[in-house]
Amino acid sequence: MSSWLGASVFSLGEWLIKKMPFISYIYSASKQISAAISPDQKSKAFKEVAIIRHPRIGEYVFGFITSTVILHGSSGSEELNCVYVPSNHLYIGDIFLISSNDIIKPNLSVREGIEIVISGGMSVPRILTTLDAQANEGMDIAGLQDSIATQVDGG
Incomplete structure (x- = not known):
């Protein structure tokens, strides 16, 4: 009752x-x-963790792939990923439309990605690996790992 x-x-x-x-x-x-x-929800709005180049070359941010869209233009169609990049609070952030070629997909679960954001980066693993290094040709994976290792070491 x-x-x-x-x-x-x-x-x-x-x-x-x-x-x-x-x-x-x-x-x-x-x-x-x-x-x-929410870990209790069956729907997963955050599909995958993503690392994107932002705001300058050599700087990266963690984000979450939420969906994909098809952008029709005069030069043809392109499939883009909606990547939500939280700011200092998980519920406030920006949404970027990014080609999958420009996304690094680390071997992290969504829960681990949320922990990294909430902890202010203190729970980032010392070494990150990608799910599919072939799909990310042209991205500076070694530079990303070096910059993350430097941040973890306090430099």
């Missing part, structure tokens, strides 16, 4: 929030992010 009552009150509150302009957008986005990072 009490769980039914609690669920009813929660549903009513959620319905009220969804009727408020602007607040409903914030609530919906927050709910989606919570679902994405």
Whole structure:
């Protein structure tokens, strides 16, 4: 009985929030992010961990592949990955559309990627390996590993 009552009150509150302009957008986005990072959810909004070059050559950031899109233009079509790059809080960040050729896919689970972001980089493994080095030809993997090792060593 009490769980039914609690669920009813929660549903009513959620319905009220969804009727408020602007607040409903914030609530919906927050709910989606919570679902994405919750270990209890069956849906996986964060598909894979990604490392991308950003903002300058020689600098890299951790991100999460969330989906793929097809961009149609005058020069043809291109499949791009949506990569969510969190800022200092996991629920705030930027979304980049990036070709899969420009993404390094480390051998990390999504949970490990989230831990790295939340810990401020303190839980980064000393050496990262890629899932498929062939797919990332042209990317400076050795330079990435050296820069991460330097950061882990405190340099």
